[in-house]
Amino acid sequence: MAKNTAFEILYREYYVRVFGLCRRLLNSSDLAQDATQEVFMRVYKSFGKYDAEQPFWQWIATFANNHCIDLLRQRSRADALFGDETIEMEDIAAVDVPVVNDLIALQDAEAMNEAISTLPDKYRVPVVLAYFNQLSYDEVATQLDISRNHVGVLLLRAKQSLRTALTAVDGGSL
Amino acid sequence: MSHLTPLQMSMYADNALPADEAHTVVAHLDTCETCRILLSAYQSETQYLAGAMHNDDPDLAELVIPEFSRPASLRGFAMVNLATGLVIWAAQFLWKTIFGELIVNAADWLTSIYLPDIYAVASSTALYFIEEGTAMFDAYLGFIVVSLLMITALSIVLARYRARTTAGLFVLVATLGAVTMPAPVSALEIRRDKNNVTIAASETINDTLIVAAETISIEGTVTGDVIAAGATIDVSGSVGGNLFTFAETVNVRGEVGGLALGAASSYNLNAATVGGDLWAAGESLRVDSDSRVSRNATLAGQKTVIEGSVSSDVTAFSESVEVSGNIGQDLEAFAGRVRLLGDAHVIGDLRFRSADEDRLFRSDNARVDGEVEFMGTPEEFREQNPYATVQFYLWQIARLIAAFLVGVVLFWLVPGLRSLTIGAGIDGLKSAGIGFLTIVSVPIMAVLVAITLIGLPFSFIAVVGLLTGVYLAKIIVAGVIGRMLFAEGTRPVLSLLVGISIVIVAVNLPFIGGIVSFLLTIIGLGLLVQYLFGLISNRGAVA
Numbered sequence: 001m002a003k004n005t006a007f008e009i010l011y012r013e014y015y016v017r018v019f020g021l022c023r024r025l026l027n028s029s030d031l032a033q034d035a036t037q038e039v040f041m042r043v044y045k046s047f048g049k050y051d052a053e054q055p056f057w058q059w060i061a062t063f064a065n066n067h068c069i070d071l072l073r074q075r076s077r078a079d080a081l082f083g084d085e086t087i088e089m090e091d092i093a094a095v096d097v098p099v100v101n102d103l104i105a106l107q108d109a110e111a112m113n114e115a116i117s118t119l120p121d122k123y124r125v126p127v128v129l130a131y132f133n134q135l136s137y138d139e140v141a142t143q144l145d146i147s148r149n150h151v152g153v154l155l156l157r158a159k160q161s162l163r164t165a166l167t168a169v170d171g172g173s174l
Numbered sequence: 175m176s177h178l179t180p181l182q183m184s185m186y187a188d189n190a191l192p193a194d195e196a197h198t199v200v201a202h203l204d205t206c207e208t209c210r211i212l213l214s215a216y217q218s219e220t221q222y223l224a225g226a227m228h229n230d231d232p233d234l235a236e237l238v239i240p241e242f243s244r245p246a247s248l249r250g251f252a253m254v255n256l257a258t259g260l261v262i263w264a265a266q267f268l269w270k271t272i273f274g275e276l277i278v279n280a281a282d283w284l285t286s287i288y289l290p291d292i293y294a295v296a297s298s299t300a301l302y303f304i305e306e307g308t309a310m311f312d313a314y315l316g317f318i319v320v321s322l323l324m325i326t327a328l329s330i331v332l333a334r335y336r337a338r339t340t341a342g343l344f345v346l347v348a349t350l351g352a353v354t355m356p357a358p359v360s361a362l363e364i365r366r367d368k369n370n371v372t373i374a375a376s377e378t379i380n381d382t383l384i385v386a387a388e389t390i391s392i393e394g395t396v397t398g399d400v401i402a403a404g405a406t407i408d409v410s411g412s413v414g415g416n417l418f419t420f421a422e423t424v425n426v427r428g429e430v431g432g433l434a435l436g437a438a439s440s441y442n443l444n445a446a447t448v449g450g451d452l453w454a455a456g457e458s459l460r461v462d463s464d465s466r467v468s469r470n471a472t473l474a475g476q477k478t479v480i481e482g483s484v485s486s487d488v489t490a491f492s493e494s495v496e497v498s499g500n501i502g503q504d505l506e507a508f509a510g511r512v513r514l515l516g517d518a519h520v521i522g523d524l525r526f527r528s529a530d531e532d533r534l535f536r537s538d539n540a541r542v543d544g545e546v547e548f549m550g551t552p553e554e555f556r557e558q559n560p561y562a563t564v565q566f567y568l569w570q571i572a573r574l575i576a577a578f579l580v581g582v583v584l585f586w587l588v589p590g591l592r593s594l595t596i597g598a599g600i601d602g603l604k605s606a607g608i609g610f611l612t613i614v615s616v617p618i619m620a621v622l623v624a625i626t627l628i629g630l631p632f633s634f635i636a637v638v639g640l641l642t643g644v645y646l647a648k649i650i651v652a653g654v655i656g657r658m659l660f661a662e663g664t665r666p667v668l669s670l671l672v673g674i675s676i677v678i679v680a681v682n683l684p685f686i687g688g689i690v691s692f693l694l695t696i697i698g699l700g701l702l703v704q705y706l707f708g709l710i711s712n713r714g715a716v717a
Contacts (some may be wrong), residue, residue, distance in 0.1 A: 007242075008242065011239075011242045012239060015237075015239045016234050016235075016237055016239070019234070019237060020234055024227075033240075037240070037242075040242055044242075051465065109225075109226040109229040110229075112222075112223070112226040113226060113229070115228065117511075127223070127227075130188065131220070131223050131224040131227055132224070132227040132228065134224070136190065137185070137188065137190035137615075148190070149181075152184060152185040152188075152189075153181060153192060155184060155188065156180055156181055156184040156185075159184065159219065159223070162223075173435055
C-alpha cells in the first residue's frame, strides 16, 4: 500500500515533465500520452530497484528516453535512425558570427520550439537529450548507441537546420 | 594557421571535446580573436537553445493528468486465474470426490469389509448432492461464463493502454465468444422427484440427463449422458452417452452407448449392451447371459457373476467370481474364489490372486485359451528394482536424445527462451507458483469448457498445449541450468546437453526424483507462461 501511495504522489508530480519529454522526443501529443503511460508502467514495475542515490528525475527520464527511442527506431524501421557519421559530416560549411547570432537575435522561444519540432528525428532526438534533458555527449552517445563524435555532428547539423529554419521564418515575416 | 572547425566550436561550446583536443582548442583561442568571438556566439547559442527549450509550454500547465492504470499484467492475471482455479477446483473436488472416488472406493472396501448399509448411505448422499448439486452445477456453469468474461475484461483493460487495435481485437473475440457460446443450462436436463421419475418409452431427451428420485425408470431414449441416483434405477431404454448410476438396485436392460459406471447393492445387466467400459461396484454384480460389454469390465463386489460376454479384459475384485460366459481377452481376478462354470471361455490368460491355488474351480467344458497363472497374494509380490534393468538405461538415453533434439530446435526457433533465468528467491517461487497454477487450472478449465460442446476444440487445444508445455518445461529448465554452468552464451548446444543430462539424472534419483521432477516441471512451465505472457504484452506495446 505504501508503495502505491508513494507512487501515486510521484506520478502526479512527474507526469507533466515526463509527458513533456516524451512529446519532445516523439513530436506528437497522442504518442506522448501513450508513451507516458507506458513509461510510468515500467517505472512502477521497477520501482523496487530505484537507487535513492540517483536523482529521481534522472532515473525516470532514462525510462522515457529508452522507451521513446525504441518507438522511434520501430517507426523508422531501419537500424540507421541516426544516419551515417561521415555522410553527416559532408558540407559542413564554416559560418560567421552574425549567422550564429541569428538564432539568439530572434528572441522568440515559441518559434524556436516550433522549429525544433520540425527537425527530423535524427536531429531532434539528440537536441532534446542534450539541451532539454541535459545529458552529456557521452550519455547521449550511449543512449543512441552511436559514437560521441557522431552526437557532435548531429547536434551541429541540428543547430544549422534551426538557423536556416528560423532565419527563413524571420525573413518571410519581414 | 587554420581556424577551428564548426564541429570543434560546437563541441567545445557544449564542453564535449576530449581533453587533448580541448587543449589544442584553448591554445588556438589564445592566439585567434576571430575564433574567440565565434566561439562565444556558439556558447550563447547553446545557452539560448537550452533556455528556450525549458521555457514552460503553456499547454503543459493545462494538461489533464489521466488516472494511472496500475499494471494489471501478470500479477492481476495470475490472481484472477488463481481465484477462478480455486473456486472451480473446490467445486470440482466436491463433485468428483462424492460421485467418483468416495462411492466407488466405499464400494471397493466391500470386498473386505461387509457393511450392508453402505449403499443406502451412498445413494442418500448422492441424492442429497444431486438435489443440492443442480444448484451447484448451475452456479458452477455461471461461474465459468463470468470468469471467462472477467479474464476478457481484464485483458481489455490491460490492452487499453498498450494498443487500441489489440483492445479492439479482444472486444471482437469476447463478443464472438458471447454470441457463439450456448446457454450452458440448455445442455442439461434435470429431473427431480421425491417418489419416481419415468422417462416414457416414447420420450427422447437430446441432452445430458441428471435425475434423482426414489424410483427411476428410463424407458425412452437419452442421447447424452445419464447421471442418476435413487433407490431403484431401471434403464430399459437407450442411453447414447455414458450411464452413471448410484442406487440400491440398478437394472440395465437397454443399450448404453458409452461407459456404464455404477455403484449399487445389486447391479445387474439383463440383456443389456454396453458400448464402452463397465465399472461397477456393489454387493452383487451380474452380467446376464444375454448381455454384452464391448470393452473392459472392472467389477468390485461381494459376488460377481458373468454369464454374458465381455469383449476385452475383465478385472474383478470379489469374494466370489463366477464366469460362465465369454471373455474376449484376459481375466484377472483378485478373489476369494474363482469358478469357471458351464461353457465359460476365456480367450486370453487367466490370472488370479488368491490365498490358495485350489480356490480356482474349472468345469469340464470351461476353456482358457491362454495361460492360467496363479499369483498368490500381493504380499508375496516383490517390486522389481527399476535401476537394475537394461531397459531403464536405454529408455533414459532415448529420453535424453529426444529432449536434446527438441531443445535444440526449441531454442533455435524461439531465441528469446535462451535468455530466461530462474531468478533467486521470490522470483523462483513466483515461477514455480505460476507453473503450478497453470498445471492445476488448465485441465480444470478444459474439463469445464468441454461441458459446453462448442468449447470442446478449445479444451482439446488447451490440453495439448499444456502437455506440450509440461514436456518443454524440463527442457527449458535444463537450458537454464546449462547456461548457469557455462559462461553466458558460450557453447549453447553443449550447455543444453549438459543441462538435460543433469535434469534426467535428477528426476531419476531414488525417493526424491518425483519431487524434483515436479518442481522442475512447474518452474519451467512458470517460466514458459511468463515468457509467453511477456511476449503478448510486448506485442501490444509495439502495435
